[in-house]
Amino acid sequence: MVEDRLIGFKCKKCGAIAHSRRMVCSSCKGRDFEEYPLGDEGKVVTFTKLWAIPEGIEQLPLTLAIVEFDGNVRVTGQVLDEDIKTGDKVRPVWGNIRKIRGKEVQGFRFQRVS
Amino acid sequence: MTKFGRHDERSLIDLMTESSIRALEHAGATEKSVDAVYAASMLAGELNNQTAIASALVDQLALFPAAAERLENGPAAGASAIKNAYCGIACGMYDTVLVTGGEKMRHVRAETITDYVATMTNMEEEYVHGITLPSLAGMLARIYMERYGVTREDLSRVAVKNHLNGSKNPYAHIQQPISLEGIYGSPEAEVNNPVIAEPLRMYDCCPVTDGAASVLLCASEKAKEYTDTPISIAGIGHATDIMAVQDRKDPAVLEALRISAVQAFKMAKMTPQDMNLAELHDAFTILEIVESEDAGFFKKGTGHVALRDGVTSLGGKLPINMSGGLKARGHPVGATGVSQVVELVWQLRGEADKRQVKGARRAFSCNMGGFGNNVVSLVLERS
Amino acid sequence: MSEDVESILAVDWDIPWKEYPPKLVLLPSGERMVIREARREEVPKLLQAIRPLLTVEKDFYDIVAARLYGEVLGWYRHRARNEFVLVGIVDGKLAGISNNRAVDQKTHVSLHTIALKRGARAGAHMFAAKQENSMENLGAEEILVTAESPIGFRRLISQWCEPRPGVQHELGGAKTWVITRDIYKKVKPQQVFGSRPVPDDLLKRSATFEIAPLDWVPRK
Numbered sequence: 001m002v003e004d005r006l007i008g009f010k011c012k013k014c015g016a017i018a019h020s021r022r023m024v025c026s027s028c029k030g031r032d033f034e035e036y037p038l039g040d041e042g043k044v045v046t047f048t049k050l051w052a053i054p055e056g057i058e059q060l061p062l063t064l065a066i067v068e069f070d071g072n073v074r075v076t077g078q079v080l081d082e083d084i085k086t087g088d089k090v091r092p093v094w095g096n097i098r099k100i101r102g103k104e105v106q107g108f109r110f111q112r113v114s
Numbered sequence: 115m116t117k118f119g120r121h122d123e124r125s126l127i128d129l130m131t132e133s134s135i136r137a138l139e140h141a142g143a144t145e146k147s148v149d150a151v152y153a154a155s156m157l158a159g160e161l162n163n164q165t166a167i168a169s170a171l172v173d174q175l176a177l178f179p180a181a182a183e184r185l186e187n188g189p190a191a192g193a194s195a196i197k198n199a200y201c202g203i204a205c206g207m208y209d210t211v212l213v214t215g216g217e218k219m220r221h222v223r224a225e226t227i228t229d230y231v232a233t234m235t236n237m238e239e240e241y242v243h244g245i246t247l248p249s250l251a252g253m254l255a256r257i258y259m260e261r262y263g264v265t266r267e268d269l270s271r272v273a274v275k276n277h278l279n280g281s282k283n284p285y286a287h288i289q290q291p292i293s294l295e296g297i298y299g300s301p302e303a304e305v306n307n308p309v310i311a312e313p314l315r316m317y318d319c320c321p322v323t324d325g326a327a328s329v330l331l332c333a334s335e336k337a338k339e340y341t342d343t344p345i346s347i348a349g350i351g352h353a354t355d356i357m358a359v360q361d362r363k364d365p366a367v368l369e370a371l372r373i374s375a376v377q378a379f380k381m382a383k384m385t386p387q388d389m390n391l392a393e394l395h396d397a398f399t400i401l402e403i404v405e406s407e408d409a410g411f412f413k414k415g416t417g418h419v420a421l422r423d424g425v426t427s428l429g430g431k432l433p434i435n436m437s438g439g440l441k442a443r444g445h446p447v448g449a450t451g452v453s454q455v456v457e458l459v460w461q462l463r464g465e466a467d468k469r470q471v472k473g474a475r476r477a478f479s480c481n482m483g484g485f486g487n488n489v490v491s492l493v494l495e496r497s
Numbered sequence: 498m499s500e501d502v503e504s505i506l507a508v509d510w511d512i513p514w515k516e517y518p519p520k521l522v523l524l525p526s527g528e529r530m531v532i533r534e535a536r537r538e539e540v541p542k543l544l545q546a547i548r549p550l551l552t553v554e555k556d557f558y559d560i561v562a563a564r565l566y567g568e569v570l571g572w573y574r575h576r577a578r579n580e581f582v583l584v585g586i587v588d589g590k591l592a593g594i595s596n597n598r599a600v601d602q603k604t605h606v607s608l609h610t611i612a613l614k615r616g617a618r619a620g621a622h623m624f625a626a627k628q629e630n631s632m633e634n635l636g637a638e639e640i641l642v643t644a645e646s647p648i649g650f651r652r653l654i655s656q657w658c659e660p661r662p663g664v665q666h667e668l669g670g671a672k673t674w675v676i677t678r679d680i681y682k683k684v685k686p687q688q689v690f691g692s693r694p695v696p697d698d699l700l701k702r703s704a705t706f707e708i709a710p711l712d713w714v715p716r717k
Contacts, residue, residue, distance in 0.1 A: 018361055019239065019360070020236070020238065020239050020358060020360075020361055021238065026356055026361065045257075045365070046253040046254075046256045046257045046260075046365065047253065047256065048249050048252030048253045048255075048256060048311045048312050048313075048314075049252075049309070049311070049312040050244070050246065050248065050249045050252065050310075050311045050312075051308070051309050051310055051311065051312075052224075052228060052246065052248060052310050052311065053244065054225065054228060054229055054232060054244050054246055055225050055229060056244075057244045060655075061309075061312075062244050062249075064243060064244065064245060064249050064253070065253075066253060066359065066360050066365060074360035074361065074365075075239075075360060076239055076240050076243055076245060076358065076359070076360045077243050078243050078244060086256070086260055097242065097243060097244070098242070098243070098244055100242070105242060107242060107243070120713070122555070223647075288616070290526055290616060290617075291526060291527070292525045292526050292527065293525070293526060293527025295523065295527060296523055296524055296525040296526055296527045296528075297525050300523050301690045302522055302523040302524070302622075302690040302691075304687050304688070304690065305618055305621045305622060305625065305687075305688055305690060306523070306524065306525040306618045306621075307525065317525065
């Protein structure tokens, strides 16, 4: 199930891995991909606390981060911990991330691994 | 250009028409014909109910039957329009082209603008999580603080510098100088400069602005018909990078700027060190620092040192954003790239009054669409 | 006869009143704003300052101005109980006005805040000053707050208050939020600033104020 684990995509031609779902590989322009689980633990590369939150988001401030997984794969997402720091280890957690035009949208957020 | 700021009573097409007339008057071209009109606007359809803004502009200016098109490249629409105008002339199809960028955005709620601007990000990887441009700038600032020792004081200094420059620019949106103490360091700074996207605060972000700017381009051999001091576009560069910041090789490098700047300097047969001044795209203070490096002016990670040393202030070796930049001159999205060139033309002609860079002969500008993933760089020279 | 009716209708302070100690606040521009309590005889000038805003629809300035006008006039003509008005003065010019009134010793009502000098965070400082006056100078335990404009809500209420459901604010029965003693203590370090005492010469110069033309208000 999509909620179970964070999945990326690996290019079958050149082996490049990214979280982004693409039709054309950004490294070699290949068009064949296979799913690649990104693992349960990533490291925070950078983060911010956003006080000017967009519509459909309720947490104020909203903590956002870019998280790096094994193989230099980076994923952007919300962070559940208030006091996150660069270098913290986090794990992906499935849930409601925001509303878009009133409709609830689900996805992965990050929570610090104690 | 029109004054940038709040234009409640005027429509977008009014602003763009006024700006165009001013440019035509400045060039003594009000009676002459124009072969093409390029209009640059990011949100004319969405916010002003005016699609086909280029056709509307030709109509208002009575410039028919000139060819007319609108360019959309986010906040780089202005420079993109200038690039295309150059191409139209260089290929021999047109002799004279008017470029006008404009945006009217202040009549809309701040949240709505933030949302429209956020649609420039990667939908599935960034937008859906609540990513906005300020949040991307905040994350870039954090990397710079942790990797290169840039401080909040450095960021505030960019704002202070650009507000000072803006105060000398009668066209700037914000002409009020600010003090470093008022926005950083004093207890009152907590209220004066509230957090937007940590570590960025209110005075690290450019305002929402209404306004329009225009330039008239013509074939080099015809320039003397219009002016004794023609300014030539010596170099153009335009490059893109992968859209989602997470997917870039190094999220702290504006690769599209690097490539487009190299292209522009190569075409101009010049180097960054030949430049007397620059207009950079400081939608956020951190961007001025990063761009000053990735455009080739300073080594990576030392842009803030140059700032501290006064190199980028008036009187320094490479004054940046004498117009006030996006921070103080304002950022009517489609107009910005054109207004950067307007400022540089005035500077290179010695018409920049209190903010004049003495003896300015060569200048650089960069205009960013998206968050650094689509950049148009220009090199201008006084012939 | 008329004196008897006036003494029936007139209201003033029926709880202990202490003058707001003037303070100096640093603005982003580096300019300094003196915030002090207004004097009754300054009201005609305040009304003159507020008048041009009565027709400015943008950001709900018109309703804020209309209600503030009535409140300030009410205080002047002894038809408002326990109301205080603060003025912010920059370089001898009126920059902001804010007012509260006390229902009783314990409960104050936050009325209005208006910034005449825009882009200087004057409103935020004027709002903070009147809450400071109510809480610290006059000893309130809670302040009932509402907002008319989205900007007022976004910038001021969301940072200061928590909801007080089931209560109608005296400004048109609007939704009510509250600043309690505990909330004030928590918020104060991030919102309430200023230095005291105001230097003598500056205080003297700020004893009166001029009304600067509002260049941001469309002329009708």
